[in-house]
Amino acid sequence: MSYTYIIEVVGTIAFAVSGAVSAINRRYDLLGVLMMAFVTAIGGGTLRDVLIGNTPVTWLRDMNTPAIILATGFATILFRRHIKNFQNTLLIFDALGLGFFTIIGIQKGLAIQLHPAIGVALGTITGCFGGVLRDVLLNTPPALFHKEVYATACIVGGSFYCIALRFLPAQMAESLSIVLILTIRILAVKLHWKLPSIGPDITEDGA
Amino acid sequence: MSYTYIIEVVGTIAFAVSGAVSAINRRYDLLGVLMMAFVTAIGGGTLRDVLIGNTPVTWLRDMNTPAIILATGFATILFRRHIKNFQNTLLIFDALGLGFFTIIGIQKGLAIQLHPAIGVALGTITGCFGGVLRDVLLNTPPALFHKEVYATACIVGGSFYCIALRFLPAQMAESLSIVLILTIRILAVKLHWKLPSIGPDITEDGA
Amino acid sequence: MSYTYIIEVVGTIAFAVSGAVSAINRRYDLLGVLMMAFVTAIGGGTLRDVLIGNTPVTWLRDMNTPAIILATGFATILFRRHIKNFQNTLLIFDALGLGFFTIIGIQKGLAIQLHPAIGVALGTITGCFGGVLRDVLLNTPPALFHKEVYATACIVGGSFYCIALRFLPAQMAESLSIVLILTIRILAVKLHWKLPSIGPDITEDGA
Numbered sequence: 001m002s003y004t005y006i007i008e009v010v011g012t013i014a015f016a017v018s019g020a021v022s023a024i025n026r027r028y029d030l031l032g033v034l035m036m037a038f039v040t041a042i043g044g045g046t047l048r049d050v051l052i053g054n055t056p057v058t059w060l061r062d063m064n065t066p067a068i069i070l071a072t073g074f075a076t077i078l079f080r081r082h083i084k085n086f087q088n089t090l091l092i093f094d095a096l097g098l099g100f101f102t103i104i105g106i107q108k109g110l111a112i113q114l115h116p117a118i119g120v121a122l123g124t125i126t127g128c129f130g131g132v133l134r135d136v137l138l139n140t141p142p143a144l145f146h147k148e149v150y151a152t153a154c155i156v157g158g159s160f161y162c163i164a165l166r167f168l169p170a171q172m173a174e175s176l177s178i179v180l181i182l183t184i185r186i187l188a189v190k191l192h193w194k195l196p197s198i199g200p201d202i203t204e205d206g207a
Numbered sequence: 208m209s210y211t212y213i214i215e216v217v218g219t220i221a222f223a224v225s226g227a228v229s230a231i232n233r234r235y236d237l238l239g240v241l242m243m244a245f246v247t248a249i250g251g252g253t254l255r256d257v258l259i260g261n262t263p264v265t266w267l268r269d270m271n272t273p274a275i276i277l278a279t280g281f282a283t284i285l286f287r288r289h290i291k292n293f294q295n296t297l298l299i300f301d302a303l304g305l306g307f308f309t310i311i312g313i314q315k316g317l318a319i320q321l322h323p324a325i326g327v328a329l330g331t332i333t334g335c336f337g338g339v340l341r342d343v344l345l346n347t348p349p350a351l352f353h354k355e356v357y358a359t360a361c362i363v364g365g366s367f368y369c370i371a372l373r374f375l376p377a378q379m380a381e382s383l384s385i386v387l388i389l390t391i392r393i394l395a396v397k398l399h400w401k402l403p404s405i406g407p408d409i410t411e412d413g414a
Numbered sequence: 415m416s417y418t419y420i421i422e423v424v425g426t427i428a429f430a431v432s433g434a435v436s437a438i439n440r441r442y443d444l445l446g447v448l449m450m451a452f453v454t455a456i457g458g459g460t461l462r463d464v465l466i467g468n469t470p471v472t473w474l475r476d477m478n479t480p481a482i483i484l485a486t487g488f489a490t491i492l493f494r495r496h497i498k499n500f501q502n503t504l505l506i507f508d509a510l511g512l513g514f515f516t517i518i519g520i521q522k523g524l525a526i527q528l529h530p531a532i533g534v535a536l537g538t539i540t541g542c543f544g545g546v547l548r549d550v551l552l553n554t555p556p557a558l559f560h561k562e563v564y565a566t567a568c569i570v571g572g573s574f575y576c577i578a579l580r581f582l583p584a585q586m587a588e589s590l591s592i593v594l595i596l597t598i599r600i601l602a603v604k605l606h607w608k609l610p611s612i613g614p615d616i617t618e619d620g621a
Contacts, residue, residue, distance in 0.1 A: 025407055026352075029404045030404075031358050051474060052471075053470055063322055081407075114474055118475075137343070146441065151445050152445060195446075196443060198437070198443065198491050230612070234613045236561075238565050238609055242558075267465060268528070284612055344556060344559065
């Protein structure tokens, strides 16, 4: 069991918890909560696979991921009143997953000779669009587009990865990039970083 | 014209009516109603085809289904004030379609050597995600996740199908599973079955 | 640089502006605005590619389109207070793009031997579903389904194209169809054409 596999599991768990918790807050039913855990955890990778034509998409060929997500969904339901006590753990798990899924997405893009910039886009989709699907299915404007520094971490870390690949051994470039994404994401939450919101009436003279 | 083809047509009609009626209730325009009939009827199968890489997706290669959906859409518009009188007929049609589409989805999964549990997931997607797409396009939280026993019927009936395949002739397993899904779905509506809703504040001690 | 390429660029710019402006009106952040420009501009073509199995989808293999969209997104943000002065230009750009993307979509369908009616559906998806995705990600009911004569222009112009192909040289059929879609769309906006809205209680006797 390699360290990347452990990171993948940890990230999958964090994404599944995020989907399950948001469904619980919406009072979705048992199956709704499990499905939201599923969509949130596999959504980004599935969209990536569909866009590049890597079908049947990954989770259809891998029983482990669905099993982990289901177990996580049930655990989230059981311990839902104690989730708050694990906020920091979940943030770290989620940030680790974000980094890992971003780099995996870039690697899949580079493997089929796509331009590195397109690879970074694919990586960002892999890392972030599970959450977008989650929000669409919650009938709420996607947090990714207005709330937090999230995709920014993928873009910065992913661009670093593509450049680092030219100078460093592949595994070192990978590890450093995941750490970079993790760090940006955690600092963004802890220091309340936000991207400038672009409003129609925000003008230099306050009009 | 086999009996499975008749069931498919009947199911397609029921799903198209469901999409058209919901669009009418939202006061969408003529084309909006027809498009919603379309998306609801072919959404689940299309998503399944995209996930397994069965492209061009089925409805692109089959003029009958689009024609049936369009005719159903127009009929629903014409008779929209009388739809209520057909509630029971529509429920049976819809439940029949649900059973049929679920089993078709599983068969397509098994045909490409996916694990039976993944097949059940594919079948459930085939049966249910047209309705999810419908709700997303209506800008409302998907009923599938919180309102009714719907996917549950697919999962129970689909699991039964995968087990029955080992002991019964294929066609008998198929028919029994469709009847099982139909029965669960109709009982769920008539007896107001609901899955437990998972709320953040539902605690044993009422806190 | 052929004239079709210029039309494609012009259409991409118009679609990207439409996505960016709607995100600005929602106060999405910097990255949210750029992403909405992206999804709106490439959404229809991406859905078409996924449905017919043309993967990796077009924008993954073409650096120009993403670059044009990003530049348009930034320009829209910079000049957001002056966008109103370009309403008519943008309408013409958008209508030109609508015509072009519709015909491209039909051509891709005909190239893989799909029925012309299915080709028209594919063309309409190519022209219109970027806007549907935009509205879903804005958490608002898609304008396509209830607000304006938009898809109608694609269906009329696309059907004309398929018929004209039998009697006219391909390039002339193409140009005429784009002009037809452009004209219908602009007249629809300027003359406030609307499709009849289908409400549940709209009856001949006013009941």
